[in-house]
Amino acid sequence: MSHDRFEMVVGLEVHVQLKTRTKAFCGCSADFGAPPNVNTCPVCLALPGSLPVLNLHAVELATRAALGLGCTVNPVSVFARKNYFYPDLPKGYQISQFDQPLATGGSVTIASAAGGAEERVGITRVHMEEDAGKSIHDRYPGSTAIDLNRSGVPLIEIVSEPDMRSARAAGEYLRTVKQILQYLDVSDVSMEEGSLRVDANISVRLHGETQLGTKTEVKNMNSFYGVERALESEFERQCALIGTGGKVEQQTLLWDGARETVRPSRTKEGSHDYRYFPEPDLRPLMLDKAWIERMRHELPELPDARRKRLGVDFGIAETEVDQLTVSPALAEYYESVARAAKDGKAAYNWVMGEVQAALRSSGEDIRAFRVRPADLAQLLNLLRDGAISHTAAKRVFSRMAETGKPAAQIAAEEGLLQVGDDAALGVWVDEVLAEHPAEASRFLGGEKKLQGVLVGFVMKKSGGRADPKRVNQLLVSRAG
């Protein structure tokens, strides 16, 4: 069934765990993976009489994120209580921000569908809040276990405008936001570890319509791909419903990735009244304007700016730049190699080729990779200067990845430095001509196409060390 008449309208809420050492309102470790309930104290257990104290590092990271997403950071923001009962929410309320959030009015630029212009997605707000604990339903039959290690871990929620018109755009937005947060180094942004979570608001309307349709909220996606699939599935469902004269009901839906379908959530979100009111245990968050400006000033280069600069500085194509800037670590690695080797193109070929292959097979992170950018640049310089052959360079690289030794040392130790002196090369050329009399006489008789074959014989004889350029010259001079 075709739904061409309809347009998808999507807004996303992204929850991101900030990379702090301790929790948002107490001194407990915010680390992931400790045994249940180890990282807890009177504050995050909500024992009677305990009070929250704001983690200033969390404020700093949240501010950096908001600035990186183009938001205006408000000099005064107010924490609020979001009240609801749930066993893994120990206080019976979540400390969040409501009508006076940390930051408002940002935007990001996302890549277009093939051939189109870049698109802008507005960011309504970025606010700070704390995470709840975790309910474990499948561990003890008949009981639910509660792990409060995550209770009180600092989060930001990034709320977008309903600016996306396709599942692809939603996926692109998420990749863009993730990349920005990675560049800002404010979060691990890992959906697997739960440090990035996405809820999607989706509605449909006829093309050309300006009013928004009734939306549903889709939760429980565990990858960006899952978000795209869930949006497509929910779009189909809403279109089919309207197409047959039905009405979309405002509700919360859970994505079932295995069955590729949504189902209504058990809790009736629509009936929730969170009874927000200003958190009396915390003062309004007052940020000095000069401090905000300093934060802005200290922002690292963001993906967009870096992409533009790499293209200009190193003369590589846009698609190549995109590949290199996927993660800040990769981009930084590339840039160091390209700068030291003074050859952007060769650096691109090697980083995306040999380096990526080596990392894939070892599973290492590029930041821990044995071949440091300066070493790779040295190898590229040897290659450019003709000191080693391309084949030899690949062998040297794999030894570098194993040992971490510099390229020149390996090439020397393994006898891979090219032989370029005419006396030595002349001996090999003459031996080859003597060992292959048929080919030799045809070549000397003027059959130029045999030159390549003879060069091959010389290369083989030299164990790859002969400089092929010089060998060619010697053969030509022998043919006189």
Place this chain on the structure above:
Amino acid sequence: MTAYTELGAAAIASGVRAREAAPAELVKAAFERARHIGVDKNALNIFLSSDEKASVEEAEEMNERIDSATDLGVLAGVPVAVKDNIATLGLTTSCGSRILEGYVSPYEATAVRRLRAHGAFVIAKTNMDEFAMGSSTENSAFGPAKNPVDVRCVPGGSSGGSAAAVAAGIVRIALGSETGGSVRQPAAFCGVVGVKPTYGRVSRFGLVAFASSLDQIGVLGRTVDDAALALEVIAGFDERDSTTAEADVPLYRMSALGRPVPQALDPDMEATRIGRTPVPLAPPPGPATLEGIVIGKPREYFPADLDPAIRDLCERSFDRLRAMGAVIRDVSLPRTALAIPAYYIIAPAEASSNLARFDGVRYGLRAAADRGLQDMYEQTRSRGFGPEVTRRVLLGTYVLSAGYYDAYYKKAQAVRTLIAADFSDVFASGVHALFTPTAPTTAFRLGAVTDPYEMYLNDIFTATANLAGVPAMSIPIGRVHHLPVGGQVIAAHFDEYNMFRVAYALEASLGAEAHA
């Protein structure tokens, strides 16, 4: 034998520091007095938990330190009682509620730690209205406390047990807590001194929250000096309570000559250092004089229908204040009448959220329930909370609900701002302190007030100071028949110094008449 509490807390501590009194003997005397007067359930019902053996052992441990050079602190050997909604190690912190029956906190409130750091012993946790909601201590899940002055009467509330423990001569100092008058009103009913400091003056860390923006730990003392000494010890910035002020804490105590007592605190003690540099203030010019002090008499606190006997006692106090050189000026706090309605929206709203943590999941009562999570919540909270707590949680939930928030909570907050402005206006006009009655009545008979709204009107003269955040205290100013009447001194934000100055002077001037 004269009760050891015939001596002031400062004198008791001096005796201990001078090695003239043994801490263990003081603790034993306190328990002896408690037994004599009857503090358990079938008598005054003042204590909810105490452990004589542990307290005596703790005191004996101090006996052993006496011979070393250690400074034992300004409260060395002084037994104190603590309201049961302030976290202590070893004894319960039940808040007078079934839902926390038998609960023992694994950590201690900052105020309690500071008392201990200065040598005091917490000998008992005192009875209170459940979660501090009430004005008579009749809302305790563990039965009402009784007034030692007349056991047929309530001691006031919600800090009724703490006020009664001081009035009964068991301790000189007790901690209470205030949200709308819960220290001052029981102080008035029991004939003792009760202080509610400026909001932010004393750390709330460890005080089980009722209404966080109004709550403040307060002090009950037999005399103004007892209360001033205790407040000096517990006041000051606490990094664990973001709402405490970083302002320095002046010395509140004044000698009989009306001069600040120097060096009340040992600057080397950890608990005294942060934000607590004693600020030297100019000593008052002469013995118990109020020369140059302007005291406001707010007309809204002396309504036409005020009990004439209470009015007369207030007038006598004004005469004394005038005689000591103070200028009495008629003033107005025009928005006073709005305080009770605003208070009974804001306090329940915050309470409905603060009490959400009592859900049966992690600690306290969990009712058996076989129909799932919702059932467990409902059974636990229905059985765990008494009727007044339930009423306020429901009221608070209602006023915060979507569609009602603006009409109630938001409007109440706006009213609160106006009430605070009334106070700042009057203090900005050159008034140093206000003097009013503490409560509209004397202690009433147990069971006499059954209508909740009538009970709420007990807070009519006290809730304003909580809404505005200003410091206020009650001191005994006489009796009507045999029942004590309290007079209230209110000062500007963080101006406890002038509040105490007036209170010291009035107390000295009234002398024995304060209790007659």
